[in-house]
Amino acid sequence: MSQHNMVDYDKTYAEFKWEKPGYFNFARDVIDKWAQDPCKLAMLWVDDEGNEVRKTFFDFSRASKRAANVLREQGVKQGDVVVVILPRLIEWWEINLACLRLGAVISPGTTQLTAKDIKYRLETAEAVCVITDNDNAPKVDEVVGECPTVKSRIIVGEPRQGWLDYREAVAGASDDFTTVNTRSDDNAILYFTSGTTGYPKMTVHTHASYPIGHIVTGxxxxxxxxxxxxxxxSDTGWAKAAWSSFYGPWNMGAAIFVHHTSRFSPKKTLELLQKYPITTLCGAPTNYRMIVLEDLSQYKFPTLRHCVGAGEPLNPEVIEIWKEATGLIIRDGYGQTExxxxxxxxxCIEPRFGSMGKPSPxxxxxxxxxxxxxxxxxxxxDVAVRVKPERPVGLFKEYxxxxxxxxxxxxxxxxxTGDxxxxxxxxxxxxxxxxxxxxxxxxxxxxxxxxxxxLLEHPAVVESxxxxxxxxxxxxxxxxxxVLAPGYQPSDDLVKELQEHVKKITAPYKYPRKVEFVESLPKTISGKIRRVxxxxxxWAGKRR
Known part of the structure; x- marks a missing residue:
């Protein structure tokens, strides 16, 4: 097997130095460089109907220049906020690059947002442009009258009254576009991050810090x-997409595999891993917890060499099952939207199941x-990152x-970090x-x-x-x-059994004195359990 990018953790950590250029633009300085080889694959895109599309870095370079011209014609200027709500369509990647080229600030949102969520975002960010698909356009139309800053609506899909047709406009646009020479500390990306309380906050990342910071990730x-x-x-709507579907892989010149689907299917995921030459996989713990319930012995993954999990800690039990089936250890990663x-x-480090690992270089x-x-x-x-005397690259600029x-x-x-x-x-x-x-x-x-x-180590439990x-x-x-696995029914006996099981595995004082069986758990858009x-x-009606 070929050599890993990090062979000696302590040496890499000790010697690592950040690049801190004065000006940086990911579209120009990374994508256009890879595009110098016109055949270099950037994406293999598939959907549930069996359609397959291959795109090179050259394709993305050219399409994003056209899209940047379209945005400019729509009145989007450097520093303006563009809200983008799209599923895993190829255009999502083109538009991300187009906004970077133009120096516009992209604010990605998930397709699960409600009309009320969208109104809050458009108003709070003072967005000038919103780009979405046919499923989500009606939600925008419901509220856009109350968002005076929005001067352009662009649709990716079937034409719609009052909206610019993205595909038609881009097809007719010039691919001659000079990328704005963005300063390193210019705003580039704006995420809405939900806390445990209150409305989402706006987390801002800059042109150099975030893409360059993700060199460590990729x-x-x-x-x-x-x-x-x-x-x-991951879905395109949360920061994990920037980590592992955009900056991380493309910094390294790796191609991205995209499965465009409306719902996660563990069975379909295993079939695709078997069918396509996928070498590395990133998923949320929820994905892996569902995948290991399938009969893994039915599948072979000849090209898969490395798996990671992020979003919340991955349960040791799940790592074990996957390792037995594939010989691969799911490597945990920790970070946040900020x-x-x-x-x-x-x-290269000895894994300790359930641990977040060691600090990044x-x-x-x-x-x-x-x-x-x-x-x-x-x-x-409290988990904390040293920011003085020197602030590391990769941290957000501000709320x-x-x-x-x-x-x-x-x-x-x-x-x-708040953790x-x-x-x-x-x-x-x-x-x-x-x-x-x-x-x-x-x-x-x-x-x-x-x-x-x-609890997860008990066969009756799928999620808790x-x-x-x-x-x-x-x-x-x-x-x-x-949440019980198929074939198990709620009962007082099962409650006692689960309590004894937890006492055996952890310290006795940690066992759940109360157990409630539910059909499903509330989750954030990014799949994390909403314990709050x-x-x-x-605690409703009780003082804490």
Whole structure:
């Protein structure tokens, strides 16, 4: 097997230096460079009907120049916000590149947004242009009258009254476009990030920091090279798409595999992995949890060499099943919308199942206390990134137009991720939970993830979410919401069995004193379990 991009973690970490150019544009400085080889594959796109499209970097270079001309004709100027709500259509990638070329700020959204969500985004970001498909255009039309800044609506799909037809306009546009020489600190990407409370905040990334920061993601964690075909299962609407479907792979010249579908099917995923020469795979834990319920012995993946998971910690049980079936270890990665990869189980380090791995090259990640002191090993605290004296590349610029919120995530020399973890003696990080998900039961601090992982090891459990629940005696206790596997029925006996099972696997005090069986769990658009919703339901009418 060919050599990994990182062979010696300590050496790479010690020697790593960030590039900090004064001007940078990903479309010009990365995509156009790969496009110098007109045959170099950038994407293999398939849909559920069996259609296949291959696109080269040259194709994307040319199409994005045409699209940039179309946007300019529509009155989009450098610094303007363009809201893009599209499924996994090839145009999503073209439009991303077109906005970068033009110096416009792209704000991606998922197709699951409601009309009310869309109105909030268009208004708050003062967007001048919105680009979407036929399924979502009616939602935009419902609210656009109340969004005075929007002067252009562009549709990718069937023509629609009052909308510019993207495909027709691009077909007739010139591919002569001089990419704007964007400064490194110019705004480039605006994500709406949902917190556990309140409305989404606007996270802004710049032209150089984010794409260059994702060199670490693509090179060291995804372990990509120019001859790889990388498949990321994520939706286009959240930051993971930038990590693993855009900057990460294309920085490295790898081609992206895209499956355009409206719903995730574990069976179809396994069939595609078997059929196409996919070498690397990235999925959310939810995807892997569903995949391992299939009969994996029926499939062979001759080209697959590397798998990663991100979004929340991956349960050790799932990693084991996948490893037995494929011989491959799913490598965890940790970061957030505000960052690139901060920690990872890099291919060259000994994996510890359930751990977030070690800090990425270029980042000083530590576990700190309330005063900003670094804590000793095996002591839980706040996960933080050192930003002084030198700020690493790959961190967001600010929460746009929200200086109070921006100031609140810094403590002394540190940026606070809002996550709780501990570091072991060997430098591996172990996730405990969001700072606000931790359960305090009878004086013990209990991270929900550990209890959820223990429950998952029981054959009856497909998925679980663990939150605090009010209790007369203990103040709060651990409650588990459990989705059962096919063939299992809810019963008091099963509750007792699951409780005993957790006691055996984790410390006895962590077992769920309450268990509720549910059909499904509330999730964010990006597939993370919304524990906050379950917790609020439990505590409704009670003071915490």
């Amino acid at each position: 090179k060291y964690w995804l372990d990509l090279r120019p001859d790889d075909l990388h498949w990321n299962l 960052t690139v990869l901060l920690c990872g189980s890099f291919p 270029g980042f000083d990640v530590q576990v700190i206390d309330e005063e900003g002191n670094i804590l000793p090993p095996n002591t839980e605290g 746009w137009r929200n200086p109070e919120k921006t100031a609140s995530v810094y403590r002394g020399d540190w940026y606070l 709780r973890a501990y570091r072991d003696e060997d430098g591996y990080f172990w996730f405990v939970g969001r700072a606000d998900d931790v359960i305090l039961a009878a004086g013990y601090r209990i991270g929900p993830f550990e209890v959820e992982s223990a 979410a663990v939150v605090s629940s009010p209790d007369e005696i203990r103040g709060e206790v651990v409650k588990a919401f459990v 919703e379950l917790r609020e339901r439990e």
